[in-house]
Amino acid sequence: MAEKPITDEKRVFMTGNEAVAWAALAAEAEIMYGYPITPQNEIMHYWTRLAPKYKRKFLQTEDEISAGFTTCGGVLAGKRAFTATAGPGNVLMQEAMSMAEMMRIPTVVVVQQRGGPSTATVIYSQQETTLTCFGGNGEGLRLVYSTSSHQELFDYTIKAFYMAWKYRFPTFVLGDGYQAKMRESLYLYNPIEKGMPLAESYPFLGQEGRPGVEREPSHLRNTYNTEEELYQIISGYVEDYERMIPEVVEYQVSDLEDAEIVVIAHGIVSRAAREAVKVLRQEGRKVGYFRPITLRPFPTGKLREIAPKAKKLVVAESAQGQLFKLVQEALYGETVPLEPYFKPGLGITGEELVEFLQSNFGQ
Amino acid sequence: MKGTVKIALAGEGGQGVQSVAGIMVEAANDEGREALYIPNFGVEQRGGVSLAFCQISDEKVGAPKFRDADLVIALSERAVRRTRQYVHKDTLFIYDSSMQGIEDELPRNAKKVLAIPALEIAKKELHPRVFNIIIMGAAIEATKIVEMEQAKKAVEKRLGYKFAQNPKLRELNFKALERGAELVKESLA
Amino acid sequence: MATVPKMPKSWRVETKPHKFCPGCGHGLVLKALGEAIDELDIQDRVVFGCDIGCSLLAWDFFNVDIVQTHHGRTTPVMVGVKRARPDRICIAYMGDGGGYAIGAQHLVNAATRNEKITAILVNNCNYGMTGGQMAPTTLPEMKTETTPYGRDVEETGYPTQGPEMVAAITREGAYTARGTVAKVRQLKNYLKKALQNQLEGKGFSFVEALSGCPTNWSTNAKATWAFLEENMTKYFKVGEVKVPVKEEE
Numbered sequence: 001m002a003e004k005p006i007t008d009e010k011r012v013f014m015t016g017n018e019a020v021a022w023a024a025l026a027a028e029a030e031i032m033y034g035y036p037i038t039p040q041n042e043i044m045h046y047w048t049r050l051a052p053k054y055k056r057k058f059l060q061t062e063d064e065i066s067a068g069f070t071t072c073g074g075v076l077a078g079k080r081a082f083t084a085t086a087g088p089g090n091v092l093m094q095e096a097m098s099m100a101e102m103m104r105i106p107t108v109v110v111v112q113q114r115g116g117p118s119t120a121t122v123i124y125s126q127q128e129t130t131l132t133c134f135g136g137n138g139e140g141l142r143l144v145y146s147t148s149s150h151q152e153l154f155d156y157t158i159k160a161f162y163m164a165w166k167y168r169f170p171t172f173v174l175g176d177g178y179q180a181k182m183r184e185s186l187y188l189y190n191p192i193e194k195g196m197p198l199a200e201s202y203p204f205l206g207q208e209g210r211p212g213v214e215r216e217p218s219h220l221r222n223t224y225n226t227e228e229e230l231y232q233i234i235s236g237y238v239e240d241y242e243r244m245i246p247e248v249v250e251y252q253v254s255d256l257e258d259a260e261i262v263v264i265a266h267g268i269v270s271r272a273a274r275e276a277v278k279v280l281r282q283e284g285r286k287v288g289y290f291r292p293i294t295l296r297p298f299p300t301g302k303l304r305e306i307a308p309k310a311k312k313l314v315v316a317e318s319a320q321g322q323l324f325k326l327v328q329e330a331l332y333g334e335t336v337p338l339e340p341y342f343k344p345g346l347g348i349t350g351e352e353l354v355e356f357l358q359s360n361f362g363q
Numbered sequence: 364m365k366g367t368v369k370i371a372l373a374g375e376g377g378q379g380v381q382s383v384a385g386i387m388v389e390a391a392n393d394e395g396r397e398a399l400y401i402p403n404f405g406v407e408q409r410g411g412v413s414l415a416f417c418q419i420s421d422e423k424v425g426a427p428k429f430r431d432a433d434l435v436i437a438l439s440e441r442a443v444r445r446t447r448q449y450v451h452k453d454t455l456f457i458y459d460s461s462m463q464g465i466e467d468e469l470p471r472n473a474k475k476v477l478a479i480p481a482l483e484i485a486k487k488e489l490h491p492r493v494f495n496i497i498i499m500g501a502a503i504e505a506t507k508i509v510e511m512e513q514a515k516k517a518v519e520k521r522l523g524y525k526f527a528q529n530p531k532l533r534e535l536n537f538k539a540l541e542r543g544a545e546l547v548k549e550s551l552a
Numbered sequence: 553m554a555t556v557p558k559m560p561k562s563w564r565v566e567t568k569p570h571k572f573c574p575g576c577g578h579g580l581v582l583k584a585l586g587e588a589i590d591e592l593d594i595q596d597r598v599v600f601g602c603d604i605g606c607s608l609l610a611w612d613f614f615n616v617d618i619v620q621t622h623h624g625r626t627t628p629v630m631v632g633v634k635r636a637r638p639d640r641i642c643i644a645y646m647g648d649g650g651g652y653a654i655g656a657q658h659l660v661n662a663a664t665r666n667e668k669i670t671a672i673l674v675n676n677c678n679y680g681m682t683g684g685q686m687a688p689t690t691l692p693e694m695k696t697e698t699t700p701y702g703r704d705v706e707e708t709g710y711p712t713q714g715p716e717m718v719a720a721i722t723r724e725g726a727y728t729a730r731g732t733v734a735k736v737r738q739l740k741n742y743l744k745k746a747l748q749n750q751l752e753g754k755g756f757s758f759v760e761a762l763s764g765c766p767t768n769w770s771t772n773a774k775a776t777w778a779f780l781e782e783n784m785t786k787y788f789k790v791g792e793v794k795v796p797v798k799e800e801e
């Protein structure tokens with residue numbers, strides 16, 4: 001057995017892509033399938049350098065369609081398999097992810113969002129929120145973690161493997177180009193030593209024993225003959241998904257007690273939001289903060305609890321209303337006004353949010 | 364000094380802006396402080412203005428990019444134009460004095476605009492290759508983000524393999540750091 | 553009582569009679585494959601992937617582990633399985649649309665990477681499941697739902713010569729052949745060699761099987777066989793295209 005990639009907890013200073021590669025190693029991911037696209041390339045670069053030392057594998061595929069489907073194949077074979085992508089690659093990846101959704105294949109995909117639509121920029125955006133949550137011709141039966149720091153990229157990549165295999169829904173770690181490329185500090189650790197269980201993987205295909213003789217063969221399909229058959233299958237999945245929600249949903253809040261305005265943001269933009277809340281609180285402004293960590297499932301319950309107490313909710317995102325739609329859906333029937341702050345494809349700074357929030361207090 | 368120090372460094376490709384940013388944040392991180400560094404990157408591998416955003420703080424840094432820099436250092440005319448947007452009333456704006464006819468392009472809203480002869484000193488006193496280390500010395504003096512000793516350690520960490528082959532390079536680089544700091548100290552005195 | 557023809561051991565009796573149209577060639581290809589699996593005694597190691605299109609109807613055909621995937625995507629799924637579990641014998645089963653059109657990039661790249669899997673492609677000159685449209689393998693002048701006046705090669709090009717293409721882009725260890733359901737014994741031999749090639753870890757192996765589609769061709773039994781044996785084999789040459797170089801004894 002190869003030595004453990006991480007033994008003692010240690011503070012490091014690195015890029016987010018490097019943090020993801022270490023997290024996948026720590027989570028004992030066994031194989032990565034991938035296709036080059038900026039800004040996720042360095043995940044593959046670090047993985048291909050580190051993987052052989054720890055007896056892990058890598059395959060560079062011909063495109064993201066293949067990266068998605070080979071990842072499905074690796075998981076079906078019983079391995080903790082993952083891939084990483086961005087932008088147009090994420091679009092192509094959705095075909096395989098819809099199969100993963102239908103066949104309950106616990107794939108892990110790390111998405112480092114870039115600008116869109118189309119090729120757009122290789123830099124940054126939050127425009128893959130809808131795609132990652134609801135891509136494919138299905139119902140969005142997925143788990144999507146939106147991270148905001150390198151520590152979270154590390155923590156949630158490890159967690160993604162565990163949750164994917166526990167609940168058998170395709171699981172996504174939704175980062176972005178900033179998180180991919182920036183450097184900041186984080187702690188690397190071995191999850192086992194922290195008492196965190198590893199994902200229990202098992203084969204869906206190729207189990208031991210002669211099929212049809214010693215055991216039933218595995219016959220897996222995603223095609224059904226009748227509407228009723230499909231409806232029954234999907235209804236069962238939806239029940240599983242809804243049962244899972246209270247166990248997996250995550251959010252972060254602060255300064256809500258007396259908040260008149262609550263700023264809602266996810267991912268890296270939540271850092272600007274927290275910064276702004278801090279500055280405004282020092283000015284005596286009654287402003288609070290809400291950040292969904294799981295975008296699918298969305299922390300609807302918590303948001304509905306907060307909303308009636310606020311006079312206004314400000315939704316800030318580097319997209320034209322993709323988080324906004326999730327918030328709107330969660331708050332259907334509530335009367336609290338929603339104020340958009342949309343910057344599609346553009347980073348959001350703390351300073352600009354401070355000014356925007358000030359203007360919302362009627363200054 | 365307030366909580367987070369925000370620095371924008373900009374220059375032409377090859378001026379070593381990104382490596383200076385990298386060494387500075389590494390120095391701060393090694394001191395146990397929180398640092399965040401993000402380069403600008405795009406589809407152009409060459410030819411664009413190279414821009415580095417650095418933030419150093421005693422607590423976790425907020426958003427990776429910022430609008431209001433505490434320090435802007437611009438090393439080319441294009442860099443001056445590109446970085447004006449990060450200047451506000453409390454910004455110290457430093458540019459290299461070798462640029463000619465740039466006066467009209469300089470920001471008017473900065474707290475202070477400072478021209479330093481880094482390129483000239485690099486060429487005449489030291490070596491053109493340590494131009495960016497002079498800039499690093501200037502940035503450290505202007506912001507006090509790390510102690511000079513820590514900065515030297517970080518340079519050693521990054522370039523130690525070169526120093527091992529040629530110990531004179533160590534002296535040259537450390538001298539460049541100190542000269543950079545002096546330039547700012549003299550100008551702000 | 554009619555005598556039931558002997559089934560390969562690896563077939564799943566519970567799912568027979570199968571769901572292919574009367575006269576369809578898939579049953580014969582799968583019979584040849586079943587026999588090849590039996591003779592190599594690899595039933596407990598096979599992972600069988602089937603595409604979309606008529607090939608999906610094979611999803612419960614064998615007493616082996618099977619996954620039915622998306623159109624054109626069986627090759628990457630099997631590549632993924634094989635890379636993760638090299639001890640499995642992975643078979644990607646697809647039609648001409650899946651292999652030569654929508655999944656062509658996967659077939660080409662799996663071949664050039666010399667993936668140690670076996671791809672089996674059933675060529676019946678049309679898209680069967682969707683109702684008989686032009687496929688990459690539709691013969692010149694042949695009428696389909698999307699070429700109602702016959703395939704005009706000036707407009708739509710010539711039929712894909714799959715095994716020849718695969719042979720051209722693979723290395724010495726690869727195996728490539730074209731069989732036909734008109735010669736099931738020969739087809740079985742090709743399939744067996746293709747699987748043997750994977751077992752020996754030599755390289756990518758690929759067998760195209762010429763097959764009939766009486767439903768969409770609107771042919772009776774006689775005309776089906778005539779089209780298969782005359783028109784198709786005239787254009788698509790049956791035989792081994794590339795065999796692994798024999799090591800010196």
